[in-house]
Amino acid sequence: MTTIFGNMAVSVDGFITGRDPRPGHGLGDGGAVLHEWYWGGDEPSEVVPQFRLSKASRDFIDPLAGRVGAVIAGRTTFEDAGGWGGGSPHPTAPLVVxxxxxxxxxxxPEQRFTTSIEEAVATARTLAGDLDVSLMGGGGALTAALTAxxxxxxxxxxxxxxxxxxRPLFQELPAHVRLDIVQVVPAPDVTHLHYRVQR
Known part of the structure; x- marks a missing residue:
């Protein structure tokens, strides 16, 4: 069964960008620090060729990226990223906005646009086949998916x-959401935290 997972780099105080994110400056002022670890190591990723990771990060990221058959993002994230040049943030997975x-x-044509999170998830599940769906971008899309x-x-x-x-990782949620810790991986310049949402 396809797993839908949120996947974002975040500061300790809960932000996925710095101040004043906007098209052409998607990570905002100072927000690039959130992604430096993707290129700060000596180990090339076998799934995302442009990444050069620490060994600890590569051992976490490559299996995760290998699970992805489709990506969902909100319109703000799409525009701030310049539409990923007509592609997707993942080298092989199509994008649903x-x-x-x-x-x-x-x-x-590799980018599908939908009007609701429910439609986006249904479309992404179909595109992903036997693989999983990664939801990126904070705020609206992730909060809407959690709420639903x-x-x-x-x-x-x-x-x-x-x-x-x-931009915060989450907008206001309607209720508490309990999480189970699956994995915690400390690595140079980042800690990877993997949670399962309790049902």
Whole structure:
């Protein structure tokens, strides 16, 4: 059965960007520090060729990235990332974007646009086949998926920095969400935290 998991790098104070994120400056002021660990090691990823990770991070990231058959992102994340140049943040998985606005003219056939998180998850499940679905971007899409009971796991890559402001990982949730700890992996410049959502 397909697993839907949230997957984001985050500061200790809960932000996925620095201040003033916007198209062309998607990580905001100072937010690039959240992703430095992707390129700060000596071990090339076997799944995402541009990553050069520490051994501890590669041993965590490669099996995770190998599970992904489709990616879901919100429209804000899509625009801040420049539409990933018409592709996806994953080298082989198609992208599904949750948006109440029509797809932009530069969108490609590899990018599907849906109007609700429920439709996005259904589309991504079909595209993923026997693999899993990674939901990235914070705030709206992740919170909506949690609220709808569609998230099975949450994976955060916590970077030891306090950004002070930016886009938060979560918006306000309607109730407590209890998590089970699956794995905690300390690595240089990041701690990988893997949780399962209690049902």
């Amino acid at each position: 949750v948006s109440h606005r029509p797809a932009p003219p530069e969108a490609t 009971g569609l998230i099975d796991e949450i994976i955060v890559h916590q970077v030891p920095v306090l950004l002070g402001a930016g």
